[in-house]
Every structure is written in structure tokens, then in C-alpha cells.
Amino acid sequence: MLPELGQIALLLALVAAALQTLLPLLGAQRGLASWMATARPAAYAQWALTLIAWAILTAAFVQQDFSVRYVAENSNSLLPLVYRFTAVWGGHEGSLLLWVFVLACWNAAVAWFSRSLPDVVLARVLAIMGAVCLGFLAFLVFTSNPFERILPMPLEGRDLNPLLQDPGMIVHPPLLYIGYSGFMVPFAFAIAALLDGKVDAHWLRWTRPWTNVAWGFLTLGIALGSWWAYYELGWGGWWFWDPVENASFMPWLAGAALIHSQAVTEKRGSFHGWTLLLAIATFSLSLLGAFLVRSGVLTSVHSFAADPTRGLFILVFLGLVVGGSLLLYALRAPDGRGGKPFSATSRETLLLANNLLLVAACAMVLLGTLYPLLADALDLGKISVGPPYFGLLFLLLMAPLVLLLPFGPLTRWQNEDASRPLRMLLPWAVLALVAAVLAFFAAPQGPWKVAMGVAGAVWVGAGTLRFVWARLRAPGGRMGAEMTGMVLGHLGIAVFLAGALLVEALSIQREVAMLPGQSLDIGRDSFVLEGVAHHVGPNYAADRGTVRMYRDDRLVAPLHPEKRTYVSGGQVMTETAIRAGVLRDVYVALGEPLGAGAWAVRVHIKPFVRWVWAGAFLMALGGFVTAADRRFRRPPRQEAA
Amino acid sequence: MNPVRRRRLLFVVAVVAASALSMTLVALALQRNVAYLYTPHEVLSGAAGPAVASGEARFRLGGMVAGDSFSRAEGSMEARFRVTDGDAELPVRYTGLLPDLFREHQAVVATGRMDGDTFVAEQVLARHDETYVPKEVADKMGLAHDRHGIETPTDASSAQ
Numbered sequence: 001m002l003p004e005l006g007q008i009a010l011l012l013a014l015v016a017a018a019l020q021t022l023l024p025l026l027g028a029q030r031g032l033a034s035w036m037a038t039a040r041p042a043a044y045a046q047w048a049l050t051l052i053a054w055a056i057l058t059a060a061f062v063q064q065d066f067s068v069r070y071v072a073e074n075s076n077s078l079l080p081l082v083y084r085f086t087a088v089w090g091g092h093e094g095s096l097l098l099w100v101f102v103l104a105c106w107n108a109a110v111a112w113f114s115r116s117l118p119d120v121v122l123a124r125v126l127a128i129m130g131a132v133c134l135g136f137l138a139f140l141v142f143t144s145n146p147f148e149r150i151l152p153m154p155l156e157g158r159d160l161n162p163l164l165q166d167p168g169m170i171v172h173p174p175l176l177y178i179g180y181s182g183f184m185v186p187f188a189f190a191i192a193a194l195l196d197g198k199v200d201a202h203w204l205r206w207t208r209p210w211t212n213v214a215w216g217f218l219t220l221g222i223a224l225g226s227w228w229a230y231y232e233l234g235w236g237g238w239w240f241w242d243p244v245e246n247a248s249f250m251p252w253l254a255g256a257a258l259i260h261s262q263a264v265t266e267k268r269g270s271f272h273g274w275t276l277l278l279a280i281a282t283f284s285l286s287l288l289g290a291f292l293v294r295s296g297v298l299t300s301v302h303s304f305a306a307d308p309t310r311g312l313f314i315l316v317f318l319g320l321v322v323g324g325s326l327l328l329y330a331l332r333a334p335d336g337r338g339g340k341p342f343s344a345t346s347r348e349t350l351l352l353a354n355n356l357l358l359v360a361a362c363a364m365v366l367l368g369t370l371y372p373l374l375a376d377a378l379d380l381g382k383i384s385v386g387p388p389y390f391g392l393l394f395l396l397l398m399a400p401l402v403l404l405l406p407f408g409p410l411t412r413w414q415n416e417d418a419s420r421p422l423r424m425l426l427p428w429a430v431l432a433l434v435a436a437v438l439a440f441f442a443a444p445q446g447p448w449k450v451a452m453g454v455a456g457a458v459w460v461g462a463g464t465l466r467f468v469w470a471r472l473r474a475p476g477g478r479m480g481a482e483m484t485g486m487v488l489g490h491l492g493i494a495v496f497l498a499g500a501l502l503v504e505a506l507s508i509q510r511e512v513a514m515l516p517g518q519s520l521d522i523g524r525d526s527f528v529l530e531g532v533a534h535h536v537g538p539n540y541a542a543d544r545g546t547v548r549m550y551r552d553d554r555l556v557a558p559l560h561p562e563k564r565t566y567v568s569g570g571q572v573m574t575e576t577a578i579r580a581g582v583l584r585d586v587y588v589a590l591g592e593p594l595g596a597g598a599w600a601v602r603v604h605i606k607p608f609v610r611w612v613w614a615g616a617f618l619m620a621l622g623g624f625v626t627a628a629d630r631r632f633r634r635p636p637r638q639e640a641a
Numbered sequence: 642m643n644p645v646r647r648r649r650l651l652f653v654v655a656v657v658a659a660s661a662l663s664m665t666l667v668a669l670a671l672q673r674n675v676a677y678l679y680t681p682h683e684v685l686s687g688a689a690g691p692a693v694a695s696g697e698a699r700f701r702l703g704g705m706v707a708g709d710s711f712s713r714a715e716g717s718m719e720a721r722f723r724v725t726d727g728d729a730e731l732p733v734r735y736t737g738l739l740p741d742l743f744r745e746h747q748a749v750v751a752t753g754r755m756d757g758d759t760f761v762a763e764q765v766l767a768r769h770d771e772t773y774v775p776k777e778v779a780d781k782m783g784l785a786h787d788r789h790g791i792e793t794p795t796d797a798s799s800a801q
Contacts, residue, residue, distance in 0.1 A: 234741075364667060371671060382678035382777040384701060389674035393667060511737045513718050563741075572741040591738035598716040600738050 003068050003147040006056035010147075013049035013104070014137045016042050020107075020130030024123035028195075036123035040111045043126055046133060047108035050101045057097060057146055058088050067153040070094060070146045076159035076568045078539035086170045087160040092294060092310075093146035095173055099290075100140050102177045103133050106184060110210070121203060124192035125185075132184050135317045143310050159568035162540070168228030176221030176248060180286040182214020183255060186262070187283035190276040191325060194332045204266045204275070209627035211262060211279075212485070215255040216623030222248050223616035234574035234589045236509065236604040238612055241390040246369040247289030250362050254282040257358035259623070264351050268413060270339030271348075274355070277333075280325045285362070287318045292369070343415040350408045354401060361397045365390065402456050402497065405490060406463020410470065424470065425463055432459035446505025453501025461494035481629035489622025496615025502608040511591070513598045520603060526550045527588070527603055530558070540564040542575070545590045545599065549579065561590040561601075585609050676752060678703045680781050681724055681731035684755070696755040702731065702762070703750045703778040711745055724749060724760070726781065735762040742767035748778050 020042035027035025057070075061084045066072040074091045075084060089095040107129050114122050140146070163169075189207045193200070225248070230238045239245065258278040265275040295311025342348040368385045375383050406428070410421040436455035443450035464487055471477045479487070508522055514529040521527075530546035542564040549556045559577035566573065579586040584607040591600025678701045679689040692698035707730055710723035718737060722745075723730045733751060743749065743765065751762035 360663065367667065368671070371675075376777075382703075382781065383675045384678070385671065386674035386676055389670045393670055396666065511718060513716050515716070574741055589738070594713060594717065595715040600718060602738050 002056050003060055003065070003149065006053045006060075007141075007145065007147040009049045009053040009056070010137065010141050010145075013046050013053070013100075014134065014141055016046040016049060017130050017134040017137050020046065021127050021134055023127075024130075025127035028120045028123040028127070031120075033119065036119050039123050039126035039130070042130065043104075043107045043111035046130075047104040050097075050104040053147075054088075054097060054101050057094060058085060061085065061087055064157070066155070066157050067149055067151075068146075069148045069150040072150055072154050072157045074160050075157040076539065077156060078567060079157075079160055079165075080538050082170075083160055083165050086164070089173050090160045090164045090169075093140070093144045095177075096136070096140050096144050096294075097146050098174060099177045099181065100133070100136050102174070103129075103136055103181045103184065105178075106181055107133055110185060110188075114206075117203065117206060121192060121196065124195055125188045128188035128191045129184055132188070132321075135321070139310070139313050139317065143313050156568075159539075159566065162564070162566045162569075162571050162573045163232060165539075166228065166232055168224060168232065172221060172224040172228055174221075175217050175224060179214055179216075179218025179221050179255075180248075180251065180289065182210065182217060183251060183279075183283040183286050185210035185214065186258065186279040187325075190279035191328065193276065194325075194328045197332055198334075201266055201269060204262060205632055207279075208259070208262050208266060209629070209632045211255065211259050212623040212627040215252070215259055216620040216627070218248070218252050218255060219616055219620040219623065222252060223613045223620070226616075227613050230609070231576050231578055231587075234576050234602070236507075236587055236589075236602070236606065238503070238609060241368075241385075241387040243369050244289075244293050246365050246390075247292045250365050250369075251282050251285040251289060253358050253362040253365065254278060254285050257355045257362070258282050259626075260351050260354050260358075264348055265339075268340050268342070268348060270342065271352075271355075272334045272339065273329075277329060278355075278359075280322075280329065284318070284322045284325070285366075287314070287321060290314060291318055340414060342413070345411070345416050345418045347408060347411045347413045347416070350404055350411055353404055354408065357397055357401045361394060364393045364397065368393075402460060402493070405460050405493065406466070409464070409467040409486065409490075424466060428462040428466055429459065431462060432456075443505065449501050449505035453498050453505065456501070457494045457498035459494075460497065461491060464490040464494065480631065482626050482631065485622045485624070485626025485629070487622070488625055489619045492615045492618030492620075492622060494615070495611050495618055499608045499611025499613075499615055503606050503612065506605075506607040508605040510603045512601055512603075513594050514601045515596075515598050520601070522603065522605060524552050525556075525586070525605070526553075527601075529599065529601060532590070532593075532599055535562070537564065539568065540566045540573075543590065543593075545577075545588075545601070547577070547588050547601070549586060549588075559586070559588045561588045563590045563592070580610060582610060583607060676701050678750070678777050678781070680704050680726035680728075682726050682728035683781075684731060684760075685729045694755060696757075699752065699754050701750050701752050702733070702760050703781060704731075704748070706743070706745045706747055706749050708745050724751070731760050732758065733760045733762055735765055737765075739765055740767040750778060 020039055023035045023042075024039035027033070027038070057068075059065075060068050060071050061075055062081070064071070064075065064077055064084075066075075070091060070093045074087050074094065079087065087094075089098040107126070110129060111126060114125070117125070186207050189203060193203065222245075225245070226238045229240070230236070258275070261271050261275045261278055264271050291311065291314040295314060368389050371385055372383050375381060406425055407421050410424055432455045435458045436451040439454040440447045440451040468479070468487055471479060471483070510520060510522060512520055514520065516529055516531045519526050519528040526549075528548045528550070530548055532543050532545045535542045535544040542562045544560055544562045547559045547561065549559055557579055559579060561577040562575035564573045564575055565571070574589050574591075576587055576589045578588075584605060587602075587604040587606055589602040591602060593599055676699055677689070677693075679693060681702070681704055683689045684693055684702070687694060689700070690698070693700050702724055704724040704726040707723040707725040710730075711720065712722070713720045720735050720739060721732065722735075723732050725731075734756075735751065735753075744767070747767060750766045751760065752764045752766075753760055753762040755761070
């Protein structure tokens, strides 16, 4: 009975979303206040209804109701309780329901926090968001119903994919979806502004915190996904330039460009049209990501099972959103005359360079990701684009960005005497160079990458701190939340740079056959395989290795990598043993038995790998802190008075 | 030409030059890092081209791991198996840890190059999901199966 109620809730949510789209939009067009006023209640209703659907699906998982097809496919009577909650988003239908729920949350949050907006603007913004929710709800209800029954009811479920039975998986998809769908807010604003025909700095100020929060969540989601792949896939890498990773990285890059261009538009009135276009592009790229992941058109380690009708649905939806918004943009875009003029040496110019580079990087990733699809469509063969393409071009595009970054905050708006920031940063450039030279000679391997990583990190870090120093020393100088957020984000880039380049250059990887008692020496460390024992978990049986790690012949720790075989499907999974540290991770994975008592063992030493995620965390924190600035909460009417 | 126009012209020229340069770089980088997917039949029949057969070109070999073909010298990391597409089989050599889902009769995609008659793999990928066959492999295997009038196994897996 309950699952049918869930389905009814979803259908009602669909109706609520349709109302939220139509009535306020028509009301705003005709100036009918009562029609416009329906937007808020409809948003709350949609939120409550999707929450009910969510709760019902969760209940079906907890109670192991295998008569629901989705539960039968993604759960099993042996599945531990905590994973029954998270299994809700372990497959296509449920993760789409999660997406719909997250959209409804943003929708309701905008309705709740938008009192300072004029009614007409709010009505339009909520109507656009209603339309987006409507699209996703229709997708869920018509192609991917999570409440579908299965007759006769199976006695046992197929089980949640063992890869997803992991704490990282509990938080990764929700964070990612919060990020993706959060870009709906600047998008809805951009469309509303285009419909209205005028872009107002006050409304733009209102959208900035939303964009920053969405971007922060997306950053966290991507970082967690990378961390999860690092310890769960057992390959020791943290980024593979896999199509699905790229799908989340493209909106991230566009979103990073968007938060910068929004700042310019809000403060200086420049780049109006560009900011609107970026808002449209960022959200469209989020949708494209959904399409790539769910349609199965791309070969990826993350793909959901392919289903052409779903792919077609998203493609049509994507076409409507992108085509419709671009058409509207072409018809109504503001001319480029707005905003105060600026010279070639000004903060505006630097931010323009930032935007160009980020968008170019985004286009490069897009091209590399879609090229195999294009080649397939043109019958040029089945190809894949290798990581070196992305790695090389990304490095080339990000190098100037890193070089220019410390100048940004130190340069004045409108016009700046170029020698002033140059003078301020010169000592730190020298410091970065000296550090790079020292690192180059100190590095045991990969000296160029080490030198680049150290130079980049010191340059961005010291340059950003130089700005903080200048700011605090100035008369009456203090740091608002917006500025603190910016500093945190930029420091995050410094930390990330150090991590990404150092781990790339200094990693050591050994794959060897080991007999019990045998030892493997890597530099000052040695690893001794003690033995492999059998071990039984709640829903799996495992071979559990004991590897003792010694440093300078002193025992550091025993490590326990596992090879698990899940009872339900017989699927085999590697559980790595990681000894994490600030300066390096030691990573041990167990391969297969090689006969005669020998085991394949993989040992990685990963210096500074944690810095990658620490940097991403700082960037996300920067986004959240920026959003908390009080300036954004001041109602625009007071400002004008 | 007045100074404003001249500056604009310079700006436009700079943008065009920059985009031309970046397009060239992108095209070069793409060309060098693209790996084609071939099945054993395509490699052996020469349809994949001479560069593939001679071992010059790096490519991806897709197909199923043939039954009873997996062997490993005791205590050694070097694994040998054959990849089949229904028409032809190609012996593969790989040194290293195999993915968890690597199994006989399962889809596999290996990256590497030919060395004589053997494909030497640098990387071997199997899929996450035991019933999932990579779409590109499924497409190519489908062609081989059509020729033999065999029902494509991927129909079963995509119906899940």
C-alpha cells in the first residue's frame, strides 16, 4: 500500500510543479498579484510531497519490501541497516528521486528566503524553478518510477552494488546533487531577468550567495567522489579524467567562472550579458552531466545501466532548456554598454582573464569528453581520449591562471598602476622561485613537477597572504565574510596545487608477488606479508591480509587489506588498507592469490595526496563563508534609500 | 585608423591568434591521446591497420575473456589469457594486478600494443557490474554475433 502512496505523492508533486510554473508566470506577465502569490505555497507543497515520497521509499528499503522492483534490485536481506538507508540512492531511479528532492529543497529555500525580492521577480524566478522541477519530476514519474511493483514478489533482493556499500557513498551523491541543482537558482534568475528585460545589480547581489553555496557543495561532492574512488577502486589514483568525473567537473569550472563574473557584475555593473550566459551555461552543463551519466552513451566506470528512452528524455529536456534559454538570450540580452569603463590594467581585466581561462578549460574538457561520441556518430571508430590529453591541456590553461591569481585581489577596480601590485608581489615571486629551485634539487624523482607544484603553491599562498596583510594594515582595514571566503578559496588552490603536483611526481607504486614472510623494501620502508586469513563479515566473506610496515626497521603499523566476496552476487571487491598522514599515505591493496601461497600485493606511497582534498575542502569553505556575508542579506530597498 | 579602432583591431587579432594556437594544441593533443577500440578479428584481419598489427600504435582491445584461457605461472605476476570476439582470439599478456571483476567469459577492455602475435596490456579494465557489458564492446561484439547468427548477450544485460 505504501509504495502506491509514494507514487501518488510524486504525481501530486508533479501537479504542484506544473502550477508553480504556469500560474506565477502568467500572473507576472499580466500583473495579477493573486496568481503570482501561488508560487510560494506551490513550492512548499512540492517539497513536502517529494519528502513523503522519499520517506516511503526509505521505509520500503528498511522493511525490505522486495515487491518493489527498485528495492529488489538494490537491496538484500543481508544488507546492514545503515546501507539500507543509503541504498535508496544506489541505483538510477532512487538517485533521480534524490535529485528531485534536492531540487525541491532549493526551490522551497528560495521561496522561504526571498522576502526582499519584488513580487514580480520572485514569481518569475520560482516559475522557472518550477519548470525545471517539472522536467525532472516528469522524467522520474514517466521513465524511472522507483515505486514500480514486481510480480511475483522475489524472496531475495539482488543486493546493493558492493562498491556502494561504503561510508563515502553515503554523502558523495547528495553533496554532488545539491551542487548540481543549486545552479538552478542563478539560472532561474538569469531567465527571469531576461524575461523582465532588465538586469538589476540588487537582484544579482541576491543570487550571489546561492551560487557560492551551490559551488561549495559541488566542490565537496567532487572531492568526496575522488576520495572514494581513491580508497574504494583500489587503483590508487584520485582523478582519472573519466567521462563521468568530467561531467561533474565541467559545471564546476563554469561555476567557478560564474562566481567571479557575478562579483564583477554586482560591484561594477560590467559583464552583464556574460554573467547571464554563464549562469545558463553552468546549469546546462549540470544537465549535460546528468544526460551523460544516465543515458549510458559514454563508456565509464560509473555508468548506470543504459536505457535509450531515458537518454532521449534527458536529451529533449536538455535541448529545451539550452535552446530555449539561448534563444531568449539572443532576443533579450542586454547590450554591452552597461557598467563602468575600465582600463587594461584593472581588476576587471584580470577577472576577465580568469573567466576566459576557466571557460577555455571547460570547453577543453567538454571536447575531450564528447569527442568519442562525435567520432562514433561519424563512424570514425570507437575511440577513447586518454588522460594525457586532459592533463597536458589543463596544465597549460591553468598555469597562466595561477600566475595571475595573486594579482587579482591586490589590483584596484577600474584602473591600476601596474607597478604597484608588481612591487608588492616581487619578493614573494622570488621566494616561490627559490623554493622551486630547492625543491627541484631535493626531489628524488619528477623534479619538474615538484618544482612546479612548490612554486605554484608558494606563489598563490604567499601572494594571497600578502593581500590579507595589506588589507589588515590599511587604515580601518578589516576583512568581511566575502573577502575571507575569497582568501580561503585561493589558499585552497595553493594547497591543492601542492597536493596534485607533488603526488603526481613523487608517487611510488609497486605490484609484486609476495609469499608469507617475504618483505618488500621501498626506500626506508619495508613491508612484510605476515599471512592471509579468512574472515567473515555481515554480508561477505573475506581474505584478510596482514602486512606489517616497518620504517628504519621499526614497526610502524600492521595493515589489513582485504579481498571481499559478497554473498549475494559473488562479486569480489578490494578493500584497501591505508595509513593516512599529512605528508604521505601508505596504501596497500591485496590482489589475487597466485598459487603456491603467494599473493599479488600492491603497495603505493602517496606523498601529499591528502592535500588534494584539503585544498578542495578549503575552496568549498571559501564558497560557504562568502555566502554568509551580511551584505547579501541587506534588503535592496534599504540600500537604495 | 583612429587609436580606438586600432586597439580593437589588435585585440581581435590577438583573440584570433590565441584561439588558432589553442585549437592547434587541442587538435594535436587529441590526436596523440586517442586510443581506438578494436576486436581481435579486426586486429588479425588487418582491418585495424598496419600500425596496430606492427605494434606501433597503442590501442584498446575489447572482447570477452575466452573460457579456459587464463593461466599464470605459479607465484608470478605475469598473467596470460585470450580475448575473443566470436570470430577470432588474440593472446594477451599482462603483468600486474587484475581488476576484481576480471573473469573468464566476462567483457574486458585492455589498453596496450601488439608485440609479435601477442597483445601486451598496460592496463586491463573490467566493469563495475557483473551483468554490464561496456556499450562500445557490446556494439562491436554485436556485429560479430550478427555475422554468426548468435543472439547478442547484451540484450539480456540491458534488460535489467
